[in-house]
Amino acid sequence: MKKKLILLPLLMLALGACGSSMVASSTPSTTSATTTSTVTTSTTTSETTSEAPVVDTNVYRIVGTVQETAWTADGDDFVFVKDAEENIFTVEGIDLFINDEWAITLNGDWPGQLGFSGATNLTIVDTETTHGEGGGYSVKNFKTLTDGNYDIELNTGVAPRVLTITRVGDPVNVPVVEEDPGEWHLVGNITGTTEETQWVVADATFALVYSEVTESYKGTFEFEANAEFKVISSDHSGWDYARGPANVETDDPAPEWLDLTGGNIKILTAGTYDIEFFWVASVGATINGVITIVEHDIFALPEGYTKIAAIKAEATIDKVYKTRGVVIGLNGGSIMFQDPEGEFLNTYSSAIAATLYLGDHIDVEGTFSLFNSMPQLGSPTVTILETEPVAPVEPRVLADGAELTARMATTDWNLSGEYVRLNGVTTTAPASNKYNLTFDGVVIEGYTGFSELHNADSTGRDAVTARITDLAAAEVSFDISGALKASYSTSTSSYYWSLSVTSVNQIISDYVAPLPALTLAAGATIVIYNSSQDLVTTIPETGWYGYAYPSIPNWNGDDAVALLKADAVIDLIGVIGVDPGSSWTGTCANAFAGSTANQTLVRTDATTAPNATFTWGEWDGFANKIDSLGSHTMTGTATDLIISEYTEGATGSNKYLEIYNGTGAEVSLEGYTIILYSNGSLTATQTLDLATMTHVAVAV
Missing domain, CATH: 2.60.40.3620 (Immunoglobulin-like)
Incomplete structure (x- = not known):
């Protein structure tokens, strides 16, 4: 009996120390969706004993999502090593990563598992708060909060048992969870x-x-x-x-x-x-x-590029350079370009120049050389970086004539090609695309280079020549931009400076030259029509002018329509100052019952002069028709322009007036007007200037 009294407490102590292995649990811990970011050291003690077992023969394992291992209770990846003399078990140098979850199993089974909470007879020492509570059932997993390399120690030789978690450094064996997909x-x-x-x-x-x-x-x-x-x-x-x-x-x-x-x-x-x-x-x-x-900086240079300033400073002959800039001038195959730092360079390729606009942002790769002592990139490869033209870099404004004089006196050909602006210049008329510009008393030659695309869109050489001609004739001052470049004259064996202008858009002036008067060729007609008409579906490209309401071709049968020259009526439909009711009527030359309403009137072939008095015998009458519009026949030679055809349509806006030149010579339309007098008015209701085809509205 005495032995039994002594052995019973020992048996109970042994059961108490190992009692966690008897806790009912047949299901492993599961990963929780909890995303707690802050935890504190946790101590869980369900029962306390006064003595520890003499020998702990349990086998302890770490299982979970650690380094992609599975929740296998008897896995061999992370088995605790027992101290030979004490009940202390350790796993050293285990790499744990944020959101890893793990637990400790006993003897390859889930009953008695140890976790962050819910386990019996366990104290957790985690001084750096590297772990918190994860998922699980009655026993909750450890959840790693800080990546690291850890030593985990379990001491079962004390009561309660103590689990110590010590972060000893950064992870050593970092598992790659994600591979670069290449996209x-x-x-x-x-x-x-x-x-x-x-x-x-x-x-x-x-x-x-x-x-x-x-x-x-x-x-x-x-x-x-x-x-x-x-x-x-x-x-x-x-x-x-x-x-x-x-x-x-x-x-x-x-x-x-x-x-x-x-x-x-x-x-x-x-x-x-x-x-x-x-x-x-x-x-x-x-x-x-x-x-x-x-x-984004459109002018930032990628790796392998060289700034223009560095190219010119290094100036290594035959070295291939790649750089970037904005087109500031074009002349045939000559391409002048400049970077945002104000540095400039030239290259040459007729084929490439034909594809460029002023202001294009380009990459240029070529071989450095000197052409007539001036730096350039030869045999270039040019890439346009923008599909649409962009604004050129801003030109440098020269302050006065002294600055221009100093530039023209230099022999530093590295300065050739700078984009500049001269304000307040005057010019001579151009000859062979050259003209003399006077800037603050200093004269410099202006030169209009050839650019295929600028000529194609009517802003190139012809447009520049026409604009310079107008400004020279008007003797007005203006502003002009261009590439200030040095050129070598073979005839004088010397250099001279000029301003290379590519586009008419580089000329800045408010001056508007008067437009030349329209002319009417011998035997030709002009047709004035209401643009809302529905009889003519195809309008010829020239000689026809459409106007929407309210304008000249908006008459009714009771409105007079007159052709004037130098403000005097020379030809007329109807009677000015008279309202006939609905229309004027009479017998036409072809015996047709004529009317100025809902009919077409065509001038007879024999009528060779305009008439300020409306006379029915000069007109052939027809039901509305359009087949004779745009041409007229006349027997003899006219003394002046005449109204050759008139229509006041029976429906809609079908109203036409044809003017014919039968004089045998071209006639300037300067001074000719068409005037509409509505409802018996003695004053003009609407006026159309034939010289410019400009409609003038008159308040009524």
């Missing part, structure tokens, strides 16, 4: 449309392109104000590996156009931005990678 793009409300249409992982509209040089993904995009986005790959089925504000590397503080305080990257100011993404493998819940965002 990244932006998703978000980038263009200002609704989020529902753009927050789609698989929508790669805004793709980033991989650069072998920088080993990063790059893209340039137009953003609306307050656009929001993330960087993601279509290979990811969800948002776990999307890169957002936490991945953006920027100055501190961030630029005023960038907001990183929300869940997405937010661009506050509309504009063009360069996005660069350096991919770094994400581990667990640590989403790695670096995003940089800068405002």
Whole structure:
């Protein structure tokens, strides 16, 4: 009996120490969706004993999501090593990552598992608060809050048992959870449309392109104000590996156009931005990678390019350089371009020049050489960077004649080609595309270079010559921009300076030259018609002028229509100052019952002079017709222009007036007008100047 009294407490103590292995639990812990970010050291003690077992023969294992291991209770990856003399079990140097969840099993089974909470007879020592509570049933898992390399020690030789978690450094063996899919793009409300249409992982509209040089993904995009986005790959089925504000590397503080305080990257100011993404493998819940965002600079030079100033300073003959600039001048095959720093250079290619506009932003790669002592890039390859012409760089405004004189006196040919502006110049008339410009008393030759595209759009050499001619005739001052360049004269074996002008748009003046009067060729007609008419479906390209209501071709049968020369009536339909009711009527030369309403009147072949008195015998009458419009026959030679055909349509706006030149010579229309006198009015209701075809409205 005495032995029994002694052994019973020992048996109970043994059961107490190992009692956790008898807790009913047949299901492993499961991963929780909890995302708690702050925890404190946790101590869970369900029962207390006064003595520990002499020998603990249990086998303890760490199981869970640790380094992609499974929830296998008897796994061999992380088995605790027991001290030979004490009941202390350790796992040393285990790498744990944020959101890893794990528990400790006993003897390869779930009953008696140890976790962050819910386990019996256990104290947890975690001085750095590296772990918190994860998922699970009655026993909750450990959830890693800080990536690290850990020593885990379990002491079962004390009561309660003590589990000590010690972070000893950064992870050593970092498992790659994510591989670079080789495709990244932006998703978000980038263009200002609704989020529902753009927050789609698989929508790669805004793709980033991989650069072998920088080993990063790059893209340039137009953003609306307050656009929001993330960087993601279509290979990811969800948002776990999307890169957002936490991945953006920027100055501190961030630029005023960038907001990183929300869940997405937010661009506050509309504009063009360069996005660069350096991919770094994400581990667990640590989403790695670096995003940089800068405002787009169209003139920024990529790797491998050389600034124009450096090219001219180095000046290595036959060396191939690549640079960038804006076209400031064109002359045949000569291409002058300048960068934003005001540095300029020339290249030559007739084929390439034919594709360029003033203001095109270009890449130029060529071999450095000197042509007549002036630097250039020969045998060039030119790439237009913008599909649409862009504004040229701003010209440097020369202050006065002294500055121009100093420039023209220099022999530093590196200065040839600068884009400048001269304000307040006068000019001589051009001869062979050259003209003398006078700027503050200093004369410099202006030269209009040939540019195929500028000539094609009527802004090139012919347009410049015409504009310079007008300004010279008017003797007015104006402003002009161009490339100030040195040229070599073979006839004088010397250099001279000139201003190379490519486009009429480089001439700035408010002066408007009077337009030359229209002329009417011998035997030709002009047809004035109501543009709302529906009888003529095809209007000839020349000689026809349409006008909408209210204007001349808006008469009724009771309105007089007159042709005037030098303000005097020379030809007439109807009677000015008389209202006939609905129309004037009479018998036409062809015996047709004529009317100025709902009929067509055609001048007889024998009528060779205009008549200020409406005379029925000079007209043939017809039901409304259009087949004779645009031409007229006359027997003999006219003394002046005449009204050769008149229609007041029976329906709609079918109203026409034809003017014919039967004089045998071209006639200037200067001084000729058509006037409408409505409802018996003695004064003009509407006036049309035939010299300019300008309609003049008259208040009535």
